[in-house]
Each structure stands twice: as C-alpha cells, then as structure tokens.
Amino acid sequence: MTQFVLAAVLGLLFAFGTFLVLRRDVVRVVWGVTIISQAANVYLVTMGGLEGLAPIGHGHGGGGPAVTDPLVQALVLTAIVIGFGTSALALVLTYRLYQEHGTIDVYELGGSQ
C-alpha cells in the first residue's frame, strides 16, 4: 500500500515541479527546480526498500527483524545538503537578476540584451 501512495505522491511532485519550471516567473522556476530535487530525494529513499525497521532499531549481535537499507538515507542526506546550497544560490541569483534587469519575467529577460 505504502508503495502505491509514495509512487502517486512522487508522480505528483515531479509533475508539479515540471509545471513550475515551465512558468514565466523566475521565482516559480526556482521553486520548481527545488521541488523536483526534493522529489528526487524522496524517490531515492524509496529505492532502499520500504520494509523493515529503522536502521537504528537493530540490536547488537544480529537477530531481530531486518532493518531497511541505511545507505540510501546517507545518500539522501548528502543530496539534501547539496540541494540546500544550490537552492540558496539560485534564490540569491534571482534577486540579483531582478536588480540587474528590473524584471523576473523570463520572456522579458529573453528580449533584453
């Protein structure tokens, strides 16, 4: 059941992110990129499998129920940190763009040389 819910949510997130990236407003584009990269992160977590306990719940010396794969969570932590930095840069860049061009409309930006 969880798989289907997550698959549907991921599909919606990617669709919504793509929709925003195709907007004219640069701020929305940056949001769209952020949502797509977050969707990629959620997708990464699901790739480790959804069965099993949280990795910290595993008893020492083996035994007990299986834990989920902790590797994907380590990957996602790395990806989140990187995504945080790049999103911040993209937002600052949007502000600089507004300062330089006086607009954040992609069409008007395309026309101004």
Next chain:
Amino acid sequence: MSTLVIAPLLVALCTAILTLLARPSLRLQQGVSLLGAAAYLGAVAALFGRVVGGGETLAYQVGNWVAPFGIALVGDALSLFMLGLAALVSLGALAYAVLYVDDYGQRLTFHPLYHFMMVGVSGSFLTGDVFNLFVWFEVMLMSSYVLVLFYGGREHTRAALNYVVLNLLGSAVMLVAIGGLYATTGTLNMADLARRLADPAAYGVNVLPVLGLAAVLFSVFALKAGIVPFQFWVPAAYRAAPAPVTAMLAGVVKKVGVYAIVRLYFTVFAAASLPTALSFPGLAGDSTLAFFGPVLFLMATASIVLGGVGAVGRDDLDSVLAFSSISQVGFIVLPLAVAATVPAVRVLGVAAGLVYAFNHGLAKSLLFLVAGTVRESVGSTEFADLGGIAGRSPLLSATFFVGALSLIGVPPLSGFFGKFLVFDVAARAFATSATGAVATLAVALLGAVLTIAYYTRAWNAAFWGEPSTRVREFLGDDRSVVPDGGQSTAENALTLGGMVAILVGFTVAIVAFGIGFDAVYGAAEAAARAAVDTGGYVDAVAPAEVIE
C-alpha cells in the same frame, strides 16, 4: 592500495583552503595559488609515472573500508590521461587569470573558487563510485556557477541563471538514475556494478531497467559535455565567464562529461549484454554499447553540424569559439560512437576520442585566452570593431593562427593527429564494412570543412586586412610585439606582454605535443585499453563479495 591516488585531490583542496587564508595579501594569495597549480601538475606527473609508466592501476579505499562498502578512488591510465590534460590547462589558465582578472575580483573569491573547481574535476576523474561522482560533479558545478556569475553584470546574471537551473535539473535527473541503479543492481561501486552486470543471473540483476537508467544518466553527461541536444547553455555561459574560466570550462570541465561517458559506458555498462529481443539489426554484438553507438553517432553528427553552422554565422569572436566548442565535442564523440558500434576498432576509437579531447583542451583554451586578450587590449570581440590585428600585434595573432590551425588539423600541430585518427577510425570501420561507416566519414568531412570555414572567417574578420578604427586607436602604429592597451602605461604593457607570453607558452605546447605525438598517443592508447578493460578495472578495485 596507494595513497598517491588522492595526491592531486589533496593538493587542490589544500591550495583552495590556503588561498582562502591568504586573502589579506593579494600577492601572497596569487603566489600560493600558482604554487598550488604547479604542485598539482607535479602530483599528477608523479601519479602518471606510477600508473602509465609503471603500467599498474592504483586503487585507494577511503577510510580503509573495503569496496563496495566504502568509496574507492581509482587511478588508472584513463583517469591519469584526463588529469594530465586538466593539470596542464589549469596551470596555464591560472597564470593567465592572475594577469587578466582584476585585483578586486581575485582578492574576493577567484582563487579559492578556481581551486575548488579543480577539486571537483580531480574527484570526478578519480572516483570509482557512481554516487561519489555525483558529489564531485556538484563540487565542480557549485564553483563554476559562481565563476560564470563572476562579473555579476546584466548578461552574466541571465547566463548564470540558465546555467544554474539547467544543471540543477541535471543533478535531480542524475540522482533519479543513480537511485534506480542502486535499486536494480544493489551497488554503487563502479567495479562491483560491472561485475554484477557481467553475470546478472548470479546477482539477480534485471538488465533491462539498467539499460533505461543508463540512458537517463547519459543525458546528464551529455548536458555536462554540451552535446546536442543539450548544448543550448554553452554559448551564453561561455560568453559570460571571464576568459580564463571559459578556457577551463571548455578545456577541462566539458571533458569531465566526456570522461564520464567513456568510463561508465565503455568500462561499466559495456559488461552487460542486451536481451536478444532488443538487438538492433545490422549492428554487431549484443553489448549495451551497441545500443549507445547509434545514439552517440546521432548526437555527434548533430553537434558537428549545428555547432559548425552556428559558428559560421556568428559575428563575434567569443560566440564563434563557443559554437566551435559544440562542434568540436561532436568530433570527440564521433570516434566514440564508432568504437561503441564496431568492436574491431574499439581501442583505436576511444584513443582517437581521447587524443581529440586532449588537443581540443589545449587549442580551445588557447583561443579563448586569445579572445580574452583581444577584449582586454581592444575592448571588444565584435567582428565589426575588429580587423587587422595581425599588422599591429603579430605575436598575439600568431598564437590565434596556430590554435586555429591545430583545431583545423594541420601537421605538425597536435590537432592534425586528432583529426587524422578520427578519419582513420572511420576508414577502418569502413574496411570492416560496418553499418554507418560511410555516414561517419561524410560527417567528419563536413565538420572539417565547416571548421576551416569558420576559422578562416574569424581570422579574416579579426586579424587580417586593414586595421579598423578601434584597432588603430588601441594598438600602436609601430608594429609593436606587445599591444599597448590604449593607455600605453608601462604596467599595462607589462600585463598584456605577460598574457601574450602565456599564449605563446600554450602555442609552444601545441607544437611540442604535435612533434612529440608518440608520447601522447602512447598515453591515449594506454588510457583506451584501460577504458575497455572491464576485468582489469574490477580486479584493481577488488570489491568484496556481498553476502546477501
């Protein structure tokens, strides 16, 4: 196991941190930065001697965690070939940047960013782990975002926004592909991945989704390398960045995408066999490469034609060079396409692509630096403002001439051998009556003609003929070797003289590598052999068997 593998990474990282610490004194910072780039070249040379000279593949397991549990860094002939190119171009471009970038900019961020970019580049060339490759890409990109944005003017912010948004999307797509690869194969270590793909039944791997995910990953590498249809960010970003950064982006950062294609598709994914239902009619072999061969061919053809036609129609030096860069990447990928399709010429094809990448790295960096010098001395790179520079500054013009001739492919310059090998590979493929060999020859010929056309046009418009008013105004009448930069202050002349001296250094390197081409080809062939030797790569990393 050898710690020497991480030497280039450590040198670049330490230099980046030291240049941050040395910010109070500009001279000290420049000294540390240059020294660091020279030490980087030294570290790469030492590693090169061990790996290519000694013929061994060195693997370093980070934190002594055995592969595939830990991250492996692998120095083989292919990595070292690319590192060698990066070290040469980065030292030259950095020396140029010290003269070219204004003091305030250098003091602010330039040097740390430049070296952090080199950290990312070195890591990408050395890593043996797919997710780690993503991380190094991000390190490299993060620095390059700020370097493209460096001047912070109107055009720069717009170009940087395109560049950042595209690469953020590329990163998300790369994550999706990597996550999928992990879910289907259960590993991220490249050597382990190759081993599992070679024997999918034993490890319970389904090859079909891996093929699709490899194709998704391919689009990300194509975006980094600027291959059509992922080339649209190239001209704007190259125009916006400072000249030495553009030289690095075109000469080195682009090659990271090419390297990733060679490493992952020729070493790792080549181990997988296609399900017979997917085999393409008329193509030899059922390797995954047989699937990517036609894809590479179409993208290379589109790059050569679109870049070449685009370059012919541009009206300023920077844009011509940027479009030429798209076209030349097509020339790097074209022999790779032949190598992927025709197993008989696989080693030669990969070697041809690498030699072309090496030559393009040197020559295109030189040309972008010439364009930077022209902008610095005349104040414009529009053809309408230029003309007759050859009469006013023969030495500067001569360096452009040599760089252009090298990309056109005139002996004895190193570019001749690059072009020659591309044709040689296509001709050999034709001799084995492989599908598409005639088309490959035709595309290479068309690309060569286009290259001659746009460089002839650029030479005629900017360097030949009567000096334009602007050139007459800014460059002295006395046929001085050194352009005097308009204000003809002693310091200005010295700076421009230094720039021209660095350009001459690049030119000498291009001629020297052409005359001593045997050594370059030896290294390229060793690199190509390492690239297609999946077994050797797996053995060198020696990933432990995972007990399920």
